[in-house]
Amino acid sequence: MFRLLRPILDNKLRPAGVFRELRTTQSISHLNTQVGYERNIIESRYGPVNIPKMCLTDYIFEECEKVADKPALSCGSSKRSYNYGMLYEMTRRMARALLSQKGCAMRKKEVVGILLPNIPEYVPALHGSLLAGLVVTFANPLYTPEEICRQFENADVRLVITLPVLLPVAQVYRSKAKKYKGTVCIGGKHNLDENVFGFEQLLREDHRSELPEIDPEDTAILPYSSGTTGMPKGVELSHNNLVANLAQGSHPEMNKYYRPEFAGYTETVLTIPPFFHIYGLNGILNVSLKTRNHLVSIPRFIPEDYLQCLVEFRPKLLFVVPSLMLFLATHPKVTPDHLSSVESVLVGAAAASIQLQDKFKQKCGKDVDITQGYGMTESSPVTLCTPYKYDLSKVGTCGQLYPNTQAKIVSLTDGSNLGPHQTGELYLRGPQVMKGYLNNVKATSETLDSEGWLHTGDVAYYDSDGFFYIVDRTKELIKVKGNQVSPTELENLILELPEVSDVAVAGIADETSGELPRAYVVLKPDKTLDSAVIVNHVKERVVKYKQLAGGVMFVKEIPRNAGGKVLRHQLHLLGAQLDD
Template sequence: MNTKNHTIFELNMSDDYVIRSPKRDYEIPDTSVGAFVAKVLAQLDSQTKCIVNAIDGSQLTVKGLTTKCQSIAWALIKRGITKSDTILTFAENSTELAVVMFAAMFLGVTLYPITPIANVYELDQLMDTLGPLFVFTSTAKSAVIENIIRKRTNERQMVRFVSVLDNNHNIYVPYERLLDEGSGHTLDAIPYFAVKPKKDIAILMQSSGTSGVPKSVMISHKAFVATLTSFIKPNDDGAGKSAPVSYQMTQFSCMSGLTVLFGYAISGVTQVIADETDDQSVLKAIETFRVNFLGIVPAFGHKLICGQFVDTYDLSSLKALLASGASFPANVGKQIIQKYRVPLLEVYGMTEYGALTAPDLGTAEYIPGCVGRPADNTLLKVIDCSGKSVGPDVDGEICVKGPKLFSGYLNNVLATNEAIDDNGWLRTGDIGHYDRQHRFYITDRVKELIKFGTKQVSPAELEQFLLTHESVAEAVVVGVPHRTQTQWPRAYVRLKTNKVVDEEELKSFVSDSLSDSKQLRAGVVFVDHIRRTTVGKVERRYYRQLVANELIED
């Protein structure tokens, strides 16, 4: 890799408009996730708090984490786990879940974290694609696992072992029993099973599923180590320079949540977690544990400004806010900065790559919609419909290339080939552009654009505009099929508390400022809440399904 130190503009842009990180590339260790994590943890103070449970106050130190994950790993070895088995987790965030995830890496087996909001049908479909499983679940989710096992006899052969993390269970093995079985034992080697970093899959992760059935994303050991190295820069002594206390709002089952879990642990940052993310619980935890760094999703931003409990708790410990998961409304972002006087940093990532961009920590300037510059060791470009790279301030599809790239979709060569071109560039499916300072902006998703005649309408643009209305709290826009083989925009809107506005007023609000193709011809529907995924993205598939069988005849 090129390690020469150039100025930002010499380093960042080549003749074909490929944008590079402003930082120098550095070598990615050719090792397994388990070996990398174990080595870095050994360099930290063993009494450093890794994880604190905000609900019961229980804590897990670096020593506690490494000791318990080796105990769990040893117990699983004695129960017959092999290199070909996958550890599947289906549970809410907890210290126990974190231990199991680290244990999977110490063993060298594949980890597949599943979102706790998945249902029987979704899990049943997923298990059709997998090999033998060791399952870890919670009491609340154990019935789903049992339903799947009972449904078909072949599932009993595939699900080799089930453990419940949070309580005793009349059928499955309690987590505490595994700890007792492995107590006092350590692994002869980490990872226990031999790992080929470039070839072997460390993590399987469901894609976001905003269009079509979610796919299983394969992430190699080499790719995830590349992600984790961004938490510990070259010449670091192992102690990260991030905020000392963070609050984890996202589930460990999504890429951002899993990355933060491992990344903060190896950089000496204490993570406060909870299985409750209502605004009062989060704000109370910030006050109680003096949280410095809070990762938020856009849906939570409004609660930080005018939520019911926002002025009830002392939030003066906050030093920075990191926003991800979806576009952050500009007016909300500005109000948050004004109220708390801390930086609001937006980043852009995806399951198939991890973080594509990194915020500019050297400036306090807030630029609405800006998601930063290319992340470490990462190349970005924007292409037009013909596949040609374009220059600054021109919208197109964002593509990424680098060592964090996923290995492909499990059992889906066609989808893999559609996503990654012959030169190793991943087509993200996101529309955006970069400015002359090489800062990136996300506009929309390719598959979510509304086709109105010959025009392509960005629902995100319409949503952002609707949020500038004083009465609108949240909005989602979709295209409703029209008999002319086109689509008409419709808005689903949640109003702010004690605010009143009718459909015609909102339609007029749009028509007064936006072009003809962006009018809400399919109307406005007022709702009590907007459905979102666990990482805060609007669940567009749900709203597209609502209108899929409609056909406007006018």
């Protein structure tokens, strides 16, 4: 089995008298103090960019006929490759097939579930569905059938697009879903008795359905995120949210491919972050397609395959997560020659320390541009990013505000808006912010307030030049190699064991993974339980990165506040004491 970013908010959406901008074109040095205006609202120093009101797929592929012969996507393992003309033709054929194929014809706004690793066919699977007016959710192909079914049931998936090796998982979901229509199998053939449709056969058939008009405010994708707390939830991102984030990233200070000197320039880009993750999807795949670069990826990370891609394709740009950067910087098999073509690196999903960046540059044997950013699934994902060229003295920054984006730092004690160099929770607002969580008004209201501010759950500050720094988390989310892990999900699994009275899961620091999940368990009176039983119980039910690699600790009680909420900072202190 495979392993593995609208002009500033329209005035009609701005609550009258709620805020006054804090200009950051040169520096942040003063506030507008007119009565009735909210203080300390930080605006992007880059001003607004134009955001077209378009379907995401139309936006990405507009005028692609001009670059029809340019390579678009290649699989570094199988060497399958498609140019822009072929990729767009496949996408349009897929859209028509999904709407008209007898036995599985989909209706506008129904949900498609994509269960695929990084392969070139991900694009027609995704964008064909979107062009047909459908909604797409995607799952990690390494998830257990239980995890996949839970997500697909919540999203009400009617059709799954997958591979032959994953067909049994799709069939498990089919047996549970009441309104399931069929499965599209990339690399497989029609099996009409099982409502399985071969991808290549579908594209070769003559489907003539007219493609629907798509409202840019319609939901396009449903990635799943734990937000700041709780179980994973479907994040409703509209076509406009996703187009906005791509357009925001087109500012020439942020993206060199929109600079005059790079007009018409095509680079080879090597990536490994999965397309089923919002960073891999809208932060890499869609960005690369829109900038007409040649994107190379592999279905699963095998060091030898990745190194071979470095040698064979000689990429100038790498998209990485910190764990991959650590591998490249420290593994003895990675030589300076492997990285000799690399000119720039974009780090996403989690922050790369300055020490790690220095190690990577030492391995390269030359200066390499390293860009970092900050985002969430709930913001499509990018809200902060370091510019294409910036002051390297800004050690530890995750960047400046994207165009058309606002921020404020809110005091954790009194809720007031804070000024430069004061630490509080980061709130963000902009056209890339989600519509809300699917069928979950309570969770939406806890994360997205009535004035449109996204409460990130991250503790941050900004300096006098508008560079932001993340210093801590208020949220419960554990990040393992950039992947989100919900403590609640793991706690619910552990509570299935009859010997367990109470449990809390929290992340512990790890150099390679960033964090690892650790369980703190309270047993019922007179009960005994081996930690291995707990570890194995979880291991059988979740993907590898969610497993209890941080171990299990038995404690007398779980620290909670008066409302019963777990005090996770006290868990960290307790864990440190027990480790000693």
